[in-house]
Amino acid sequence: MLDRISFVIGEAMIALRRNGFMTFSAITTVAIALYLLGGLGYLYVNVDQSTRNISSKFEIYVYLRPGTEFKAITETAEAIRKIDGAGVVSWIPKDKAWALLKQQDPDTTAGIEDNPLPDSYKVTLTDLGKGDAVAEAIKELPAVQPDGVKYFGEEQRLVNGILNLIRWLSSAGALLLVIAGILIFNTIRQAILARRTEIRIMQLVGASRPMIYIPFLLEGLVHGVIGGSLAAGFVWLTNHAVEIWVYDKLNKALPIFPTSQVLMIFAAAGAVYGVFCSAIALRLRNQA
Template identity: 30%
Template sequence: MRLAFIMSELGSGLRRNLTMVISVILVTFVSLTFVGTAGLLQMQIGQLKGFWYDKVQVTIYLCNDVPANSNCISGPVTDDQKKSIEGMLESAAVKPYIENWAFESQAEALGHFQEQFANSPMVDSVEAANLPSSFRIKLTDPEKYQIINETFSATPGVDSVVDQRKVLEKLFSWMNIATYVAIAVAALMTICAALLIATTIKLSAQSRTREIEIMRLVGASRTVIQLPFVLEGVIAATIGALLASGAVWSIVQFFMGGYLASANSGTPFISTMDAFKIYPVLVLLGIVLAGVSSAVSLRKNLKV
């Protein structure tokens, strides 16, 4: 009986306040879309960093079948050249600047490439022979990169010496700024959503003052009286959160995985499977936001 009454009151409230309910849905949708976008940006930064950013500071690329400079005119790096480079890495002149190093074969480079660029359209067209083998080096002091560059750049068998962190530092800096902006806008929109939900529930309760008085007289409990109002906000916010989840999925599927991946084939982008981690967070945030806002509003404006 109580459940039937609560559902009846809920349906009545949704019909009477349809315009305000739609407003709550829209503002929740917009605010949580910004929250989801901020989450996507952070996931994308992590994807870009990946294996080579966090673990490697300097990469010595070795010559392969496609010569890129005068060091590679004689062809791909030979075993003797590779051993010579290993000896230089372990030499007394260079070793103090190196924390650790590892050799990556062409087959291993292909495996890492396929892992990093799983969402790129070019992943199936690249073979191991297209990628150079390399020495991945972590320096004790990143500022000493120039010493490694001067030592190895002219060494036979070496194609190039690249400081990966220097190359990506500005990109990640701008992406972090974009994330902070998205978080700030998301926080502002979330506050707006909370205020709108609270106002909607307050007006809904005030429009049914007479019904609430009757429920008090017949002995209805505080929970039975307040629950329909809380559920109104929760349902509207949940719909908004689901729409925001759909918007986040669309951003990943069509913008990041479609347009950006096609225009930047050399850049790894997160997939829709990665984005699935965000959807439950958005829905839960929407429910909590509506529940807390509604409860606070009723406590201040509906004396039971």
């Protein structure tokens, strides 16, 4: 039994060394495909979830014209709520804002008797991609000051652009996964053709199908496991870089990266995919 296991593993290792370039191409393509398809998908969910929870960075502050009456304040709030992309609209009365400012910065407000602040709103966004449109729509409201809309537009556009890039790269990973499968298929196919004489001899001396074909399946498995493990490493590095950026720009920490779980999932996914592609090559060989 041990001799058979040693033979099967040895044959798989010989095949890997014999087809070095194809093996390298298959492994790296599997790694990149899994990284783009699964790894960046994982990052997209985390970054998107984190930015949705950072309301203070993506709030729009709206300042009304001096002397705006309460009726106009109420109507303006209702108009803002109807804008696509606008979420919660909170009214900030000028008296409360002035009292808070005097408490927080008494030196600046010292000696100022009349309240110079206007009534204002704090508007949260339900969709980062609609921030510019929401701000422009609010500017058109008659009770709003000409320059009375303030928000972190540059940061909003940067975060939204990163999310769109991650989404696009994840879609490209699906195509690369197909290419990786073709490479694994061709690698196993070439190994079968190169060893067809040996396979025929083994069949003549009574070797069973599992004894003949398992080395090829192991070869595909190794391709997938190594590629998946490399993809997990790439995801860890990318997650670390994104985590630093998010904390620096948004003062928000991403969830703790589950290193062992990601490694196991990616290695298992690569193994299943590698064995699947190898099995297709073997099945087509049997039909030939």
